[in-house]
Amino acid sequence: MLTEINPKLPMRDKAITRDFYVNKLDFKEIGSADFKDYLMVQRDNVQIHFFEFEELDPKENYGQVYIRTNDIEALYKSMLDSNQTIHPNGSLQIKPWGQKEFSMLDPDSNLLTFGQGVI
Template structure:
């Protein structure tokens, strides 16, 4: 019955959010609704709702994104000067994932992960 789950994260500025996620390989799609943004990368979607009074340092929005090429994505972020979370450098975790994290302009935490080959 359930076909997908799409996270909805807060954003303060639609164009800033669109540019940030475009640099991660996402593209805007669908209708351009006021105060709402839909971004897609292959089959992954993230939606954003406008929250102009959001205080980024008080935002606890976070999502986990599975990747089939987490090392390449990490390299792309570094080469594109996308800031990696201070505690989120690419590493192999005890739970068998290679992961890294970053914060978007509204301090939504994005963690990217892929099963580790060398558990």
């Protein structure tokens, strides 16, 4: 019966979060209402929601989302080509659990891990 999941991550500033996801990661803002303290973005079939948390300390944020892709190499190259910052410990690599992954942090230190199964 379950059909999808849309993670909700904290954000301190909606304009900064919107800029990062829309202008840097190529997501599109979605939704029919512009709520001051809520943001929804989508790229392909992936939707992420954000709620305002002005007091968030990025050093203490453990927000994480794992995003699957069917072309990890092209996605990674596009991030590098557009000068996106890859996490220092998150360069593209094959993990022992059979996934090829890379990671980055958004402006609020939410960890975005992109992965694809290794065949």
